[in-house]
Amino acid sequence: MNRIKQKLQEDKKLLSIYFSAGFPSLNDTVTIIQDLEKNDVDFIEIGLPFSDPLADGPTIQESSTIALKNGMTTEILFDQLKDIRKTVTIPLIIMGYFNPMLQYGVEDFCAKCAEIGIDGLIIPDLPLDVYERDYKAIFEKHGLVNIFLITPQTGDARIQQIDAASDGFIYMVSSAGVTGSQSGFGNTQEDYFSRIENMKLKNPQIVGFGIKDAETFTQATKSTKGAIIGSAFIKHLHKEGVNGIANFVKTIRY
Amino acid sequence: MNYNVDERGYYGDFGGAFIPEMLYPNVENLRQNYLKIMAEPSFKEEFDQLLKDYVGRPSPLYLAKRLSKKYNTKVYLKREDLNHTGAHKVNNTIGQILMAKRLGKKRIIAETGAGQHGVATATVCALMGIECIVYMGEIDIARQAPNVARMKMLGAEVRPALSGSRTLKDATNEAIRDWINNPVDTHYIIGSAIGPHPYPDMVTRFQSVISEEIKWQLKEKEGKENPDYVIACIGGGSNAAGTYYHFLHEEEVGIIAVEAAGKGVHSGESAATSALGKEGVIHGCKTLLMQTKDGQITEPYSISAGLDYPGVGPMHSHLYKTKRAEFYSATDDEAMQAGLELTKLEGIIPAIESSHALAIFKHKAFKPEDVVVICLSGRGDKDLDNYIKYFNL
Numbered sequence: 001m002n003r004i005k006q007k008l009q010e011d012k013k014l015l016s017i018y019f020s021a022g023f024p025s026l027n028d029t030v031t032i033i034q035d036l037e038k039n040d041v042d043f044i045e046i047g048l049p050f051s052d053p054l055a056d057g058p059t060i061q062e063s064s065t066i067a068l069k070n071g072m073t074t075e076i077l078f079d080q081l082k083d084i085r086k087t088v089t090i091p092l093i094i095m096g097y098f099n100p101m102l103q104y105g106v107e108d109f110c111a112k113c114a115e116i117g118i119d120g121l122i123i124p125d126l127p128l129d130v131y132e133r134d135y136k137a138i139f140e141k142h143g144l145v146n147i148f149l150i151t152p153q154t155g156d157a158r159i160q161q162i163d164a165a166s167d168g169f170i171y172m173v174s175s176a177g178v179t180g181s182q183s184g185f186g187n188t189q190e191d192y193f194s195r196i197e198n199m200k201l202k203n204p205q206i207v208g209f210g211i212k213d214a215e216t217f218t219q220a221t222k223s224t225k226g227a228i229i230g231s232a233f234i235k236h237l238h239k240e241g242v243n244g245i246a247n248f249v250k251t252i253r254y
Numbered sequence: 255m256n257y258n259v260d261e262r263g264y265y266g267d268f269g270g271a272f273i274p275e276m277l278y279p280n281v282e283n284l285r286q287n288y289l290k291i292m293a294e295p296s297f298k299e300e301f302d303q304l305l306k307d308y309v310g311r312p313s314p315l316y317l318a319k320r321l322s323k324k325y326n327t328k329v330y331l332k333r334e335d336l337n338h339t340g341a342h343k344v345n346n347t348i349g350q351i352l353m354a355k356r357l358g359k360k361r362i363i364a365e366t367g368a369g370q371h372g373v374a375t376a377t378v379c380a381l382m383g384i385e386c387i388v389y390m391g392e393i394d395i396a397r398q399a400p401n402v403a404r405m406k407m408l409g410a411e412v413r414p415a416l417s418g419s420r421t422l423k424d425a426t427n428e429a430i431r432d433w434i435n436n437p438v439d440t441h442y443i444i445g446s447a448i449g450p451h452p453y454p455d456m457v458t459r460f461q462s463v464i465s466e467e468i469k470w471q472l473k474e475k476e477g478k479e480n481p482d483y484v485i486a487c488i489g490g491g492s493n494a495a496g497t498y499y500h501f502l503h504e505e506e507v508g509i510i511a512v513e514a515a516g517k518g519v520h521s522g523e524s525a526a527t528s529a530l531g532k533e534g535v536i537h538g539c540k541t542l543l544m545q546t547k548d549g550q551i552t553e554p555y556s557i558s559a560g561l562d563y564p565g566v567g568p569m570h571s572h573l574y575k576t577k578r579a580e581f582y583s584a585t586d587d588e589a590m591q592a593g594l595e596l597t598k599l600e601g602i603i604p605a606i607e608s609s610h611a612l613a614i615f616k617h618k619a620f621k622p623e624d625v626v627v628i629c630l631s632g633r634g635d636k637d638l639d640n641y642i643k644y645f646n647l
């Protein structure tokens with residue numbers, strides 16, 4: 001069974017961490033992944049940096065820009081990850097924009113992911129209909145789970161459609177906005193969360209965008225399976241480098 | 255061969271809507287409604303009336319006698335430079351502001367390069383009393399100061415795009431992020447025939463008034479609707495799309511596109527997308543795109559802020575791939591010379607963008623009996639500083 005699905009069956013709230021590969025330094029990728037696993041993080045989203053990350057706020061934009069300046073490429077990332085499964089067992093997901101994958105060749109990209117032991121992909125600008133028509137068969141052939149996003153504006157019918165097309169979890173964007181722009185959880189989120197809860201979807205939901213500390217993690221996971229932290233972790237790496245990862249995770253789950 | 259958009263939002267292999275889910279409700283709402291709204295008699299009436307009384311359409315089709323003589327052919331200029339606000343951009347912003355109103359939107363955002371689209375957007379927002387925010391690259395803010403001042407006077411807020419190359423591409427990223435952050439009350443008025451479907455088609459339809467007029471104007475002047483060539487410069491491709499639209503399926507009409515070669519197509523400082531680009535995804539559509547082998551979008555360069563874009567609209571990628579259009583590129587120097595030449599020969603100071611289209615004569619010879627229509631997309635007022643510096647005037 002795919003590692004993601006196995007993980008989703010565990011009886012706990014899952015913590016997922018996002019970071020941009022190649023940041024703060026080009027070769028930090030493996031260290032960061034290993035340290036996150038050591039500190040009981042449940043899965044990891046490895047950001048493939050892109051020059052024009054449309055759905056990201058300034059924090060992740062900046063980390064992508066630095067990663068690219070450091071020389072990160074798709075090829076280098078795959079090379080850094082080639083032995084990752086010798087030391088790391090938790091699910092690994094690559095999150096990136098579509099164009100770099102398209103240039104690598106979607107089939108080659110997926111084959112390489114499978115070879116390394118990547119479990120899934122999150123591609124915010126690859127829409128559902130294009131995926132289903134052109135790429136679904138390729139993803140499935142290589143055992144990759146594709147993760148779709150929903151937002152408070154996503155209509156019920158669309159959510160049903162996304163639920164039907166998903167085979168892992170649904171990435172539930174907490175509120176309208178790019179990454180790092182959310183100030184907290186309020187009434188709108190409560191309504192949205194209970195709307196989703198009442199829909200009884202077949203896929204569990206993991207909440208992302210705006211999770212930054214223990215409080216927001218607890219709020220986000222009240223009715224969902226887990227939460228994803230991105231910008232707050234990048235900010236931490238910015239300040240402390242790769243050292244205090246244990247301390248960071250402790251501030252979320254103590 | 256079909257050169258129009260198909261029901262899935264593609265021009266051949268290009269187009270589509272490669273957008274994050276956060277934008278889906280807005281883009282889908284637009285997709286489901288734009289054709290319906292444009293077909294409403296009340297919409298058409300309001301659009302046509304504003305184009306006539308406010309923009310000053312029809313824009314003249316002017317026989318440039320001295321230019322024709324110099325290049326030994328018959329050159330007509332489609333005078334979009336005489337539109338209110340000084341360029342073709344206003345045709346689209348009038349259409350989109352009426353669309354936004356009918357969609358119930360209360361807040362307008364736009365991106366701008368040369369500032370022409372920003373001014374055209376700020377103008378229609380002032381006209382309708384709607385809040386307007388324009389994103390503009392920090393570098394463009396510096397090189398197009400008069401237009402920044404205009405936008406401010408019109409009541410728009412100009413927000414600098416500080417990321418990446420700090421030009422048009424980055425301003426577009428910022429506008430898209432704003433739209434993600436404001437998903438309910440905001441309409442994004444894209445300024446060129448780019449972006450996710452239905453934008454390229456919607457912008458093309460609003461700009462198609464250019465070729466619609468050329469047809470009857472040419473009929474009056476030449477006794478026939480079809481010229482031998484239509485020529486336009488291409489940034490994202492909206493003036494070109496409008497100039498070509500009614501001729502796309504008229505085989506006898508040659509279609510010519512002129513891109514910005516900057517300091518030379520292979521100098522590393524260029525915006526000649528058809529020559530340098532590969533298929534990729536930018537700003538929500540699949541199109542030809544300047545990028546690294548690794549799929550990172552590269553930073554274009556042109557002396558003209560309005561052509562400084564690393565992609566072209568999907569329609570133009572299709573016209574290029576199917577060879578329906580001939581693509582040329584003009585360097586900074588060729589464009590500046592062509593701009594000065596038009597000024598001296600015809601008493602018309604063109605926008606530097608439009609000067610690129612005029613530079614076609616450096617690359618292609620026409621027959622004396624050819625009827626050649628060039629879209630003079632904008633006037634050069636905004637570029638005076640650049641002309642003065644370049645020629646030490």
Ligand SMILES: Cc1ncc(COP(=O)(O)O)c(C=O)c1O
Pocket residue numbers: 341342367368369370371445446447487488489490491492493494559560561605607608631632633
């Ligand atoms: C006068 C003028 N012409 C042409 C362009 C290029 O845009 P497009 O290719 O969409 O016509 C611009 C863009 O700002 C412009 O201001």
